[in-house]
Amino acid sequence: MINLRIRTRPGGEHELTVLEGQSLMEVLRQNGADEPFAVCGGCCSCATCHVYVDDVTLQKLDPPSEDEDLLLDSTLHRRANSRLSCQLRIGPPLDGAEIEIAPED
């Protein structure tokens, strides 16, 4: 089981304990992410599952693929700690992570 703290757009904060294996996008969708979110269903095609990841966790993650990087670039609110949550799997690197859903484009 993995522990996460997530901040959704209206400013709500949740502490979650979740099973490994699913994508972070699925967790967020089940836990208060406002529409539009993950419009493409999680196939790295849209950039609406955009999140900010705390710096400590960010270092532990594999860097984004070219596809993910390209989609992140197309957003209006990219930061150094931006990722697409559909590309992040719940596992030990995300334990203790602080995730903030990025503003809607």
Add this chain to the structure above:
Amino acid sequence: MSYIRNIWYVAAWSHELQGQTPISRTICGEPVVLFRDSNCDPVAFEDRCPHRHAPLSLGRVENDELRCMYHGLKFGKDGRCTHVPGDSPPPPNSSVRVFPAVERWDWIWVWLGDAEQADPNLIPEAFGLDTPRWTMRSGALDYAADYQLINDNLCDLSHLDFVHETTLGAATGSRWSEVPPRIKAVDGGLFIDRWFKDRPSAPGSTVLLDSWSRYHYLLPGVFIQRVSAYPAGTAEACGFTEPTMEPLFERVDQQAATPIAPGRARYLYAGGFSVGHATPELLEQMFAVTEAAFVEDKHMIEAQQAVWDRTPSDRAKAFIPQDKAPSMFRRLIARRIAEEQQAQSAVAAE
């Protein structure tokens, strides 16, 4: 409705602007008049006489000046009023706005934004109509639909199998919806390509070809495509990248979707084939198929616009993988508009 301002829009084919006759075009809601100067170079003004707002497109070109044919005021290429009939001095506010205009690839391109940023080097590379390599045909269609619906259509060619089932889709002999494209971001847009392997060279033929379709789709809506045919096996041999051998046969397309106003657009198209690879009869047949396909697109897209017009904007649309490139392109437009608006706010605040 917002549009990108600092970008080159395709206003017309060169041959639509002939001799000394001005023509009117509306681009992004702006009325524009085009005429040629004494060097035959295109000039673009706001199509609105500063005097009583008559259309300058009803005016007369006199050497390097445009005379409004309502009360006869004349304007130089810099937009300044050079003459008022009766010889009174040109009053304040009598200059007409000039838009940078450049002719390249047989298109006349107009820049609607800050003239100082209008760099002709930003005009994408295309083919042109009168070249030794290609036999080209051109045309234009006015659409009762938003230019972004045409962008969506051209960014997702899987529609060929359905909209053009009996025309262009059949002619290519390929199943576009069954081969996912590779999509890459490039400066100013997207690069989209597909390899089709082992396609019959003609319906029923046993001669098989590999076909490489690739295109740039560039802001604000410019489509530059090459489709090259090679012997079967070439795709594998070159690792699905660019073959070193010359193709057997090529087709090229140069198209643009230019916004007229919200819900209205102009589609300018040209298609061509490599010189010497088809008989005149075959060429005409291929052009006819292409134009039939464009009529099919117009029919579907205008009907889609009519549905959009009576659908609340918050009604969800389901996403399939084919929507990736259209979705990315819409995001590129939105981001460019947001950047321009931010830059404008920053200037206003100073």
